[in-house]
Structures are given as structure tokens and as C-alpha cells.
Amino acid sequence: MTDTSEARSADGTAQGARQSGLSRLMRYVPMIAPVLLWAVPCVVLLHAGQHWPLPVTLGGTALFVTGLVVMPLAMVRGHGRRQQDRAAVVGDTLLGASWVLFTWSVLLGVLLRLALTVAVAGVGDGQSRARIVGYVVLGVAAVLLAWGYHEARRVPRVRQVDVQLPRLGPGLDGTRVALITDTHYGPLDRARWSERVCETVNSLEADLVCHTGDIADGTAERRRAQAVPLGTVRATRARVYVTGNHEYYSEAQGWVDLMDELGWEPLRNRHLLVERGGDTLVVAGVDDVTAESSGLAGHRAHLAGALDGADPDLPVLLLAHQPKFVDRAAAGGVDLQLSGHTHGGQIWPFHHLVRIDQPTVAGLSRHGTRTLLYTSRGTGFWGPPFRVFAPSEITLLVLRSPQRPPAQP
Known part of the structure; x- marks a missing residue:
């Protein structure tokens, strides 16, 4: 027993040391990341054998150093205590631009240089190839940023998905569920x-309209003018909403109260019943998983509370902001969970980092024997006003029953 206890104690000590080391490393990420985002493109474009004229090298380097200094300062002023919108726009835009430049400097700086060396060996010198790489990186980044800005600012396209739920009664077959999320x-x-988003949602003539959180960045009072159009959304059965993690950065209860004022039903660990054709669907919602750590009284993700009093034989549609709640949903017998949060990565290839924290990034997936999860790429965008290879969406989910009634002649 003593040896075992000592071994466990040693393992615990070792694990604690590893976690402590990881924690220390994570503290440096906010300092290291901006340097990498600006330094790597600077080296690839200006200092990798191009031998630009001195004024070009000095001027270009000065631009990258300026970006490195201005971006974090602007983001602190924009998203910190001061909440200065102009500073936030500058910082967010520089963050998006630096990410795109960094990504394509790494990819093309290595791959294109290698391809040119192999394919055109003996044609041109190293300086010429280095300059070609620089021109291509700048061109690709400029095109992607212009396209990405357009993609972020446009009204999302409607994505229709048929979802078959084995427990759905035939009277509910064809139920139309419109999903918007992460309007930010x-x-x-x-x-x-x-x-215009709300006009598009209304054109879908949905039975149920859902917003799965992250309405805005800022308090309800501050962003009220942008959120007020949500009051015009129409649904034949109900309009329902759950909180996202960003609500807990900005007085979440204010957003719950505003959505209630606009005619939406905040599903804070509770449910309602949707009846159609003699069959019933349980529509439940939970607060975001970050709610409890926010310290806001009465806010937490509580699935048992959300389903309290519901007939366990009825199918359950659950609204939960983050996809990773699906483990609890599957354990609780939920049939379909609707989520957002991931933005589909928003700017490629950021989705690879999202996968570290979330089980899915976008689309329909199965978890366990019963539970389906639909993860939206989001309706708006967070921070950088760009979407690259991660298009926004308004989702129309058409629920299907395996016992659907026969088509009318």
C-alpha cells in the first residue's frame, strides 16, 4: 500500500509539474503570437534573399514593426476597459490581415520556393525566385482579404439540411427550424x-426560429440598435434563444432581458413544447458552459433542469451554444443539439485550432447511438471582418420522421 501511495503521489507530482509548465507556457502565448504573426511575413517578403533596394527594405520593415506595435495596443483599447470601437476595428482588422499574411507566407514561402527551385532549376537566380515568392504571397493575401471582407459583410446564404429523427412523430414531419447564431x-x-438577415429568416416561413447565442460583443444597451431587428423575426410556433460565451463578457442578463423584450423565449435551463399534427417535440435550452464561471447568479448549464418535467418518451431538440456540450446531451438522451460558436474556423486554417477544443467545426454529426449535432458556421463574424473558406450561414433544418405521412396526390 505504501509503495502504491508513493507511486500515485509521484505521478500526481509529475502531472502537476507538467500542468504547471503548460500554464507557464500559455502565459507567453499572447506575447509570442503577435511577434510570429508579423515577423514571419516580414522575413519571407523582405529578408529571404530578395535584396530589395534599401528604401524598400527599410520601409517595408517599418510597416511590419508598426503593425506589431499597433495591433495589440488597439485591441487592448478596443476590447479592454475603454471599449473604444474605432480602436477595436483597427486592432481586429490588423489581426485578420496578419493571420492571412502569416499563413500564406509559411505555405508559399516554403512550398513555392521549393517548387521554383525544382521546376526551374538553372533558370533565374535565387534573388529572382525569392522576389517571385514575395509577389505571389502579397497577391494571394490581398485577394483573400478582399474576398474575405466581402464574405463577412454579406447576408449569409441559406443552407437547408434534412434531419431524420427516429423518435419524431409523423405529425412533426416537415417541421422547419431556422437557425441563426453568432451574430456578433x-x-x-x-x-x-x-x-436583411431577419428578412431572409422570415422568407423561410419557419415553425421554429432559434438563436444559439453570441448575439453581440458589448452590452445590450450599447448594441441595442443592431439587435432590435431581431424583434421582427416571425415563426409560426416559437422564437427561442440561449446565451453564448460572449454574453458573459457583456452583462448576460441584459441580453436575456432584451431578447425577452423583443419577443424571443430565453430558454435558460428550461423547455417548451411544440405541437403539430397531434405529435409533440420538446424544445430545450441551456446556458453556455462558461455561465457558471462568470459568477452571475443563477446562470449555469443545467441539462437536467432544462428537461425537468418533460416526457422522456418525447423527442428532444436542444439549444446549446458550444458543440462540446454534446457529450452531456448524448448522456441525457437528446435527439438533436443545435450549436454555433466555432464560426467554421472563420479564417482558414484556424479551424484546426478550433478542433482542439470542440468535437466538430461545422455540419451534421452523430454522437452516441441517438444524438445528432448540427454545428452552424455562424451568421456573423467575430473580431476580424474576414471570412476565408468558412462561409457564414442561415440554416434551415427540416425535421423528418421515419413514419412520415404519404405524399398527397
């Missing part, structure tokens, strides 16, 4: 965009 109203005024 913020420093860039998108009141008109919000109106």
Missing part, C-alpha cells in the same frame, strides 16, 4: 445587415 453585433455598425 459589434464595433462595425451592422444594423442594416441585421435587418
Whole structure:
């Protein structure tokens, strides 16, 4: 027993040391990441054998150093205590631009240089090939940023998905569920965009309209003008909403109260019943998984509370902001969970980092024997006003029953 206890104690000590080391390393990430985002493109474009004229080298280097200094300062002023929208726009835009430049400097700086060396060996010198790489990186980055800005600011396209739920009664076959999420109203005024999104949702003639959180960045009072169009959304059965993690950065209860004022039903660890054709669907919702750590009284993710009093034989549609809640949903017998949060990665290839924290990034997936999860790429965007290879969406989910009634002649 003593040897075992000592071994466990040693293992615990070792694990604690590893976690402590990881924690120390994570503290340096906010300092290291901006340096890498700006330094790598600077080296690839200016200092990798191009031998540009001295004024070009000095001027270009000065631009990258300026970006490295301005970006974190602007983000602190924009997203810190001061909450200065103009600073946030500058910082967020520089963050998106530096990420795209970094990504394609790494990919093309290595791959294209290697391809040119192999394919055109003996044609041109190293300086010429280095300059070609620089031109291509700048060109690709410029095109992707322009396209990505357009993708972020446009009204999302509607994505229709048929979802068969084995326990869904035939009377509920064809139930139309519209999903919007991660609207992220913020420093860039998108009141008109919000109106057009709501017009698109209304054109779907949905039975149920859901918003799975992250309405905005900022308090309800501050972003009210952008959120007010949500009050015009129509549904034949119900409009339901759950909190996202960003609500807990910005007085979450204020957003719950505003959505209630706009006619939406905040499903804070509770459910309602949707009846159609003699069959019933349980529509439940939970607070975001970060709610409890926010310290806001009465806010936490509580699935048992959300399903309390519901007939266990009825199918359950659950709203939960983060996909990773699906483990609890599957254990609780939920049939379909709707989530957002991931933005589909928003700017490629960021989705690889999202996968570290979430089980899925986008689309329909199965978890356990019964539970399906649909993860939306989001309706808006967070921070950088760009979407690259991760298009926004308004989702129309059409629920299907295996015992659907026969088609009318």
C-alpha cells in the first residue's frame, strides 16, 4: 500500500509539474503570437534573399514593426476597459490581415520556393525566385482579404439540411427550424445587415426560429440598435434563444432581458413544447458552459433542469451554444443539439485550432447511438471582418420522421 501511495503521489507530482509548465507556457502565448504573426511575413517578403533596394527594405520593415506595435495596443483599447470601437476595428482588422499574411507566407514561402527551385532549376537566380515568392504571397493575401471582407459583410446564404429523427412523430414531419447564431453585433455598425438577415429568416416561413447565442460583443444597451431587428423575426410556433460565451463578457442578463423584450423565449435551463399534427417535440435550452464561471447568479448549464418535467418518451431538440456540450446531451438522451460558436474556423486554417477544443467545426454529426449535432458556421463574424473558406450561414433544418405521412396526390 505504501509503495502504491508513493507511486500515485509521484505521478500526481509529475502531472502537476507538467500542468504547471503548460500554464507557464500559455502565459507567453499572447506575447509570442503577435511577434510570429508579423515577423514571419516580414522575413519571407523582405529578408529571404530578395535584396530589395534599401528604401524598400527599410520601409517595408517599418510597416511590419508598426503593425506589431499597433495591433495589440488597439485591441487592448478596443476590447479592454475603454471599449473604444474605432480602436477595436483597427486592432481586429490588423489581426485578420496578419493571420492571412502569416499563413500564406509559411505555405508559399516554403512550398513555392521549393517548387521554383525544382521546376526551374538553372533558370533565374535565387534573388529572382525569392522576389517571385514575395509577389505571389502579397497577391494571394490581398485577394483573400478582399474576398474575405466581402464574405463577412454579406447576408449569409441559406443552407437547408434534412434531419431524420427516429423518435419524431409523423405529425412533426416537415417541421422547419431556422437557425441563426453568432451574430456578433459589434464595433462595425451592422444594423442594416441585421435587418436583411431577419428578412431572409422570415422568407423561410419557419415553425421554429432559434438563436444559439453570441448575439453581440458589448452590452445590450450599447448594441441595442443592431439587435432590435431581431424583434421582427416571425415563426409560426416559437422564437427561442440561449446565451453564448460572449454574453458573459457583456452583462448576460441584459441580453436575456432584451431578447425577452423583443419577443424571443430565453430558454435558460428550461423547455417548451411544440405541437403539430397531434405529435409533440420538446424544445430545450441551456446556458453556455462558461455561465457558471462568470459568477452571475443563477446562470449555469443545467441539462437536467432544462428537461425537468418533460416526457422522456418525447423527442428532444436542444439549444446549446458550444458543440462540446454534446457529450452531456448524448448522456441525457437528446435527439438533436443545435450549436454555433466555432464560426467554421472563420479564417482558414484556424479551424484546426478550433478542433482542439470542440468535437466538430461545422455540419451534421452523430454522437452516441441517438444524438445528432448540427454545428452552424455562424451568421456573423467575430473580431476580424474576414471570412476565408468558412462561409457564414442561415440554416434551415427540416425535421423528418421515419413514419412520415404519404405524399398527397
